[in-house]
Amino acid sequence: METKYSKKHLLSLYEVMYRMRRFEEEVFEFYKKGMMPGLAHLYLGQEAVATGVCAALNEDDYIGSTHRGHGHLVARGADLGRMMAEILGKETGYSKGKGGSMHIMAMDKGILGANGIVGGEIPIATGAAYSVKYRGTEQVAVSFFGDSATNEGTFHESINMAAAWNLPIIYVIENNLYGISVDIRDVTNTANLADRALGYGIPGVVVDGMDVLAVQKAAEEAVERARSGNGPTLIECKTYRWQGHHVGDPAVYRERKDSNEKASWMERCPVTCFRDKLLSIKITEKEVAKIEESVEAAVRAAVQFAEESPYPDPAEAYTDLFSDM
Amino acid sequence: MREILYRDAICEALDEEMERDERVLLLGEDVAFIGGNFKTSVGLFEKYGDLRVKDTPISEAGFVGMGTGMALTGLRPVIELMFSDFMLVAADQIINNAAKITYMSGGQVTVPMVIRTPIGAGRSSAAQHSQSMQAFAAHFPGMKVVVPSTAQEAKGLLKTAIRDDNPVLFFEHKMEYSNKYMIDDVVEPIPFGKANIVRQGTDVTVVATSSQVMKSVKAAEILEKDGISAEVIDLRTIVPMDRETIIQSVKKTGRLLVVDEAYERCGIGAEIGADVMDDVFYYLEAPIARIGTPNVSLPFSPALEFPLIPTVEKTVDKVKKMMK
Numbered sequence: 001m002e003t004k005y006s007k008k009h010l011l012s013l014y015e016v017m018y019r020m021r022r023f024e025e026e027v028f029e030f031y032k033k034g035m036m037p038g039l040a041h042l043y044l045g046q047e048a049v050a051t052g053v054c055a056a057l058n059e060d061d062y063i064g065s066t067h068r069g070h071g072h073l074v075a076r077g078a079d080l081g082r083m084m085a086e087i088l089g090k091e092t093g094y095s096k097g098k099g100g101s102m103h104i105m106a107m108d109k110g111i112l113g114a115n116g117i118v119g120g121e122i123p124i125a126t127g128a129a130y131s132v133k134y135r136g137t138e139q140v141a142v143s144f145f146g147d148s149a150t151n152e153g154t155f156h157e158s159i160n161m162a163a164a165w166n167l168p169i170i171y172v173i174e175n176n177l178y179g180i181s182v183d184i185r186d187v188t189n190t191a192n193l194a195d196r197a198l199g200y201g202i203p204g205v206v207v208d209g210m211d212v213l214a215v216q217k218a219a220e221e222a223v224e225r226a227r228s229g230n231g232p233t234l235i236e237c238k239t240y241r242w243q244g245h246h247v248g249d250p251a252v253y254r255e256r257k258d259s260n261e262k263a264s265w266m267e268r269c270p271v272t273c274f275r276d277k278l279l280s281i282k283i284t285e286k287e288v289a290k291i292e293e294s295v296e297a298a299v300r301a302a303v304q305f306a307e308e309s310p311y312p313d314p315a316e317a318y319t320d321l322f323s324d325m
Numbered sequence: 326m327r328e329i330l331y332r333d334a335i336c337e338a339l340d341e342e343m344e345r346d347e348r349v350l351l352l353g354e355d356v357a358f359i360g361g362n363f364k365t366s367v368g369l370f371e372k373y374g375d376l377r378v379k380d381t382p383i384s385e386a387g388f389v390g391m392g393t394g395m396a397l398t399g400l401r402p403v404i405e406l407m408f409s410d411f412m413l414v415a416a417d418q419i420i421n422n423a424a425k426i427t428y429m430s431g432g433q434v435t436v437p438m439v440i441r442t443p444i445g446a447g448r449s450s451a452a453q454h455s456q457s458m459q460a461f462a463a464h465f466p467g468m469k470v471v472v473p474s475t476a477q478e479a480k481g482l483l484k485t486a487i488r489d490d491n492p493v494l495f496f497e498h499k500m501e502y503s504n505k506y507m508i509d510d511v512v513e514p515i516p517f518g519k520a521n522i523v524r525q526g527t528d529v530t531v532v533a534t535s536s537q538v539m540k541s542v543k544a545a546e547i548l549e550k551d552g553i554s555a556e557v558i559d560l561r562t563i564v565p566m567d568r569e570t571i572i573q574s575v576k577k578t579g580r581l582l583v584v585d586e587a588y589e590r591c592g593i594g595a596e597i598g599a600d601v602m603d604d605v606f607y608y609l610e611a612p613i614a615r616i617g618t619p620n621v622s623l624p625f626s627p628a629l630e631f632p633l634i635p636t637v638e639k640t641v642d643k644v645k646k647m648m649k
Contacts, residue, residue, distance in 0.1 A: 062398065095431030105430035112397050113430065117421050123387045124422065127394020127402075134350065134376055134400060141394075154418075157387025164382070320432035321466055323490040325518075325565060 003213060007283060013055060013212050014278060015291045017047040017271045020074045022299045027070065027087055027101075031247040035307075037089045040101040043071030045242040048270035049174050050075040052215025053142060053235075056223045062110045062132075062141040064125030067102045068174070068241075069114030072144055076109040080302035090309035097312045098320065112141075118179075119145060119152030122171070126158040129169035129232075140168045140226040142219075148179030150193050159232065163200040168226035170219065173236040174209065180245040181253040194236035202232050209237030210268045240265035326509060332502040334476035335365040335441075338483035338512075339403065343373055346401065349487055352379045352388050353405030362407050363443060363502045385415035389440065393423045396438040396492075403487060406442040408450075409458035409496060423492045424467030435490040441483070443499035444472075445536060445586055446634050452622035455630070459534065460587035462494045463563045463596070469493045469517060470563040472585075474538035476506035481515035482561060488514060498536040498586075518565035522574070526556030529580040529644050532571055532597060534560050537584040537616075537635055544640035553648055563593060571597065572604045579610035580647050586635055589617030611647040616640060 003010065024044045030036040043050070046068070054063070054075035065072040073083055078094075086093025087101045094104050102116040112128055115121035125143035132139045149155055150173060162169050173193050177184055190196065197204025203225070207218040215237055222233035240262075244251035254261055278288060329337075343349045350373075351366060357380040360367030370378040381388040385406060392402040406412055412419060423436050444457040463470045469491055473479040479497060486493040523538060524545050533541040538559040545555035556574050560567070575581045581601070583594035594615025602613070616635045624630050 064394075093431070095429060095433070098431050099429040103429040105426075105433055107397075107430065107433045112394065113426055113434075115422070117417055120390075120417060120422055123390025123418060124394040124397070126387070127391030127396075128398045129394075130391055131395045131398040131400050134395070153384075154386055154390060157382070157384035158390070160382060161384065161387055161391065320428050320430075322469070323427060323432075323435040 005213070010278060011283065011287065011291060013051055014274055014288065015295065016051045016075055017212060017274065018292055019295045019298070020047045020050070020071045021271050022295055023074055023080060023083070023302070024070060026084070026299055026303050028243070028247055030088065036087060038100055039246040039248065040070070040087060041068040041246045042241065042243045043068055045265070045270070046174055046176060046209065046239045047071060048212035048215050048274070049172065049209045049237045049239055050144070052212040053144070053170070053172055053219040055216045056219035057140070057142065060110060061139050062112055062125060062128040064112050064121035064128070064141065064143040065114040066121065066145055067114065067116050067118070068146065069104060070101070072114070073104055073106055073109070073111060076106065076111060078106045078109050078111065080298055081305035084302045084306035085309045088306045089311060090306060091312035091316065092305070092309040096316060119149040119154040121145070122149065122154045122158040126162050126167060126169060129162060129167035130165070132168050133165070138227055140170065140223055142170045142172060144172045144174060146179065147173060147175040147177065147184040147193060150196060151188065159200045159202070159234065162232040163202045166229065166231040168229070169232045170222040170226055171232060171234045173234070174239055175236055176239050176241045178245070178254070192236060194234050197234040202234060204234045204236070206236050206238065209239030210270045210273070212270060212274055242266065326507045328505050329476050329508045330502070331476040331479060331504050331506060332363055332365045334480040334506070334508060335483060335497060336367060336369070338480040339366060340369060340372070342484055342487040343369065343377070348399060348401045349403065350377045350379070350395070350400060351403045351405065352381055352392060354381055354383055354407050356380060356405050361405065363499060365502070366405070385411050386418050389415040390418040390422060392438045393418065393426065393436055396436045397426070397434055401437045401487060403439045403441060406440060408454045409442040409444045410453050410456045412442060412458050412462070419468070420465045424465055427491065428467060436492050437490045439486045439493045439495055441495045441497060444496045445498045445500050446618065446623050446630055447500045449625055449627055449630060451625040455623040457496070457587040457618065459496050459563055460585070460592045460596070463593070467492065468564065471495045471517070472534035472560065472563060473497070474535060474559045477508045477512060478515065478559065478561065480508065480512045484512070485514040485517055489517070496535065501536055515561065517562045518567055520561055520567035520570040521559040522556065522570065523559050524555065524557040526554040526578065528554045528578055529582060529647060530556045530558060530571065530574040530578045531582045531584060531640065531644070532558045532560055533584040534563070534593065535586065537586060540635070540637045541584055541640055543637045544644065547637070547641050548644055551645070553644060555644060566600070568601060572601050575601065575605040576608045579608055581605065581613045582616065582640070582643055582647060584616045584635055584640055586618055588620050589615060590620045592617045614643055614647055616643055
């Protein structure tokens with residue numbers, strides 16, 4: 001594998017992806033044990049997307065996230081303990097248990113909010129980009145969303161305005177092929193969703209969403225374009241989710257056309273394939289294992305923190321509606 | 326004091342707030358070059374420029390959502406929706422997003438955004454351009470809801486709205502835009518949640534919103550000739566609601582009529598009536614009454630439309646029945 005990136009950077013990419021992987025596996029465990037209220041939409045399988053895109057960003061850039069948002073938060077360095085506590089509905093969670101898995105917000109990490117409405121955060125991230133232009137800072141905004149959000153009106157409305165006004169934003173489609181059970185190819189007559197960029201007069205880029213370095217490269221080009229005042233880019237990352245739409249969805253619909261579909265995507269696992277790549281370029285097993293151990297310790301600590309945290313007092317439900325009442 | 330058109334009072338509030346705070350910007354359909362469909366932002370585009378007074382495409386969900394993104398990142402956007410009926414086009418961004426983000430974030434962030442939008446029937450604008458959406462807005466948690474009456478009130482309350490750190494829905498009555506009012510030379514912000522007793526009375530309390538405040542004052546003048554003393558309260562804000570002022574008034578008068586132009590069903594009258602009942606029940610001399618728009622879509626023909634709109638006469642008649 002040839003790459004322009006330093007060994008340190010490559011290891012940090014692996015560290016972030018492995019952290020996402022292990023975090024989500026623990027979320028799944030909580031669900032299976034019946035300890036998690038409600039549901040969660042796991043990021044398992046899509047790790048290269050958030051990791052590659054966020055590797056191209058600065059700390060003060062903005063992120064619009066989705067119902068499948070845990071990966072975006074981990075990529076931005078959000079606190080795993082506060083994330084897990086939120087997912088369990090504990091008072092120590094990012095939103096004191098009011099948001100849950102779908103609405104983890106970490107404003108200190110530039111996360112404008114994860115959004116439970118498909119396409120709901122696209123205009124919000126676009127407004128953040130307008131704000132950047134208005135304030136004249138060097139920031140950019142990234143709006144992550146799934147393939148199905150490209151059929152929401154907010155997708156069209158937002159990209160149209162960002163293109164018309166040259167806003168510093170990168171739109172990232174995480175195309176995992178399915179909107180709950182519906183195959184995007186059955187409801188959309190576009191081979192590549194990135195082709196829709198043509199309709200807005202902006203560049204559209206298709207990238208292998210299982211390859212973190214390919215994602216980072218595409219994101220860097222788009223970020224450079226945005227920061228230099230040349231407007232938005234639409235990036236489509238072709239990826240796949242290991243689990244169903246949410247925990248507990250057996251995802252039988254994926255066997256309908258191709259019984260081998262899931263297995264063939266899993267062979268291209270973004271985490272394990274990248275690990276193999278690292279070992280092929282003079283990075284030792286010991287170096288990788290050291291990272292994995294530190295991630296294990298961090299995830300264990302997060303799990304323990306969340307388990308031991310108390311639930312919020314019922315009176316907490318009546319606070320935070322307004323800033324002043 | 327000086328004379329001013331209602332729409333110019335709105336424009337002055339916008340101008341003065343933009344002047345004092347560079348984080349304030351205005352977005353909406355036709356707000357820039359032509360100064361707004363109802364001429365409420367004339368001259369602001371020339372004064373503040375294209376980035377700060379922005380004509381948007383016809384993408385209500387898109388530009389309301391953008392307002393939320395601006396508000397989360399240090400700006401204080403004022404969004405104009407050309408008709409309050411268009412709130413429904415942007416309903417997800419208003420109700421599921423702007424109004425809920427502070428709560429969903431556990432108080433990490435605030436959304437200082439004002440959505441200004443006209444309400445009211447009377448222009449033969451038919452079913453999709455004549456509705457009064459304040460009761461609908463007040464149903465959902467997380468938004469402050471303002472229903473100003475006169476030009477002075479509109480200017481003072483709009484200044485407060487722009488300085489508020491939360492989403493504020495600001496409903497201007499479209500039949501007022503061309504009306505002339507006297508206004509103070511300097512209008513200070515008017516606090517939310519403090520109703521205004523615009524006319525003292527002893528026999529009946531009339532709680533009114535928006536244009537119905539002026540109509541209720543006229544009704545009170547007519548009733549006075551028949552020896553009925555009506556107290557008129559300008560509610561000013563539905564959220565937050567000044568229950569105390571209403572309750573104290575009803576304890577004095579023994580009668581309560583609520584007049585609001587939104588649909589009567591599940592409306593402001595029903596809400597206030599039920600809300601204050603525990604506190605006023607034993608003081609009542611007559612059942613609590615309400616006047617709103619009947620639950621039919623607003624028709625085009627003036628022959629059909631005008632009979633549906635709450636009027637001075639309807640208020641006079643209702644109060645007379647309550648006095649029997």
